[in-house]
Amino acid sequence: MPRKIRVLVGKPGLDGHDRGAKVVAAALRDAGMEVIYTGLHQTPEQIVEAAVQEDVDVVALSVLSGAHMTLFPEVQRLMEAAGVGDKLLTGGGIIPAEDMQTLLERGVGRLFGPGSSTVDIVVYIREWYAERHGADALPPLPPPPPRGEPVVGSGEMPAPASPRPDRHHVRVATAPAPATKRKAAGGRPAKKSVRAAARPAKRKAAKQAAPKRAAKRGPAKQAAPKRAAKRGPAKKTAPKRAAKRRGR
Numbered sequence: 374m375p376r377k378i379r380v381l382v383g384k385p386g387l388d389g390h391d392r393g394a395k396v397v398a399a400a401l402r403d404a405g406m407e408v409i410y411t412g413l414h415q416t417p418e419q420i421v422e423a424a425v426q427e428d429v430d431v432v433a434l435s436v437l438s439g440a441h442m443t444l445f446p447e448v449q450r451l452m453e454a455a456g457v458g459d460k461l462l463t464g465g466g467i468i469p470a471e472d473m474q475t476l477l478e479r480g481v482g483r484l485f486g487p488g489s490s491t492v493d494i495v496v497y498i499r500e501w502y503a504e505r506h507g508a509d510a511l512p513p514l515p516p517p518p519p520r521g522e523p524v525v526g527s528g529e530m531p532a533p534a535s536p537r538p539d540r541h542h543v544r545v546a547t548a549p550a551p552a553t554k555r556k557a558a559g560g561r562p563a564k565k566s567v568r569a570a571a572r573p574a575k576r577k578a579a580k581q582a583a584p585k586r587a588a589k590r591g592p593a594k595q596a597a598p599k600r601a602a603k604r605g606p607a608k609k610t611a612p613k614r615a616a617k618r619r620g621r
Contacts, residue, residue: 375512378502379429383411383420385436385444388466394435397465400491401498405515417444421451424460431498434464441468445481461501465489 382398384391391413398408409427411420424432432452436444445462452458465485468476473484483497503511 375510377405377407377512378431378498379407379409379427380431380433380498381409381411381420381424381427381429382433382435383415383423384413385415385417385420385434385448386438386440387414388436388438389413390437391435393437393465397433397435397491397494400495403515404495404499405512406495406498417447417451420448421455421457424452425455425457429460430502431461431463434462434466436464436466436468439467441466441476441484442472445476446479449479449481461498463494463497465494 380398380401382394382401384394394410398410402408409423409429411423420432420434432448434445434448445464449458449462452460452462461482462480463482463484468484468486470486473486476484482501485494499511
């Protein structure tokens, strides 16, 4: 039985964007290939070492930093030094067409720029593998996904498997209602909190206790007249002062 094509997807240099590399890796995996992704910020030495350890057939580099004229030749040199120079070195990124042609003349495989279809990448790798190992060694493509599921890298959106549900049948998550108004499972009202339930009872007890407190206190004390009697009549100092002033 033919074995799967093994592909190493690498991100060399200081490039920190790997969304395109992950999309390509997913497309290759859906095409029946075994994909190993090295992650971000890998050196050429790390990528080649991983390619040797994983025994891959293809090394695909994603370069968006503009250093493709340095990284691709360096990876190619290290692959030849490690004895895996016969493997396919391909990749893509933001690479001008003239640079792609220059790298192709130096022995690098076909490169893919922005807007390239993942189907073209899959076809190119399969054609290279069949040319090198023979058509009998080429593994068959997996069956297409069922209708209604998206095809990675196809660039087309398939028709939905079922009609779009009506908006009234869609459950919309909303913020929970207050505890006093929220209903529990089964339609029964939720229990009120202990404080909320005790407030009416406290108010009722306070109203009933008010007359008793007033009875215990008794009639209000009339202290004002007693205090006035103790003080006696007010002193008439005003005439004496007036007489003194006249004598002066």
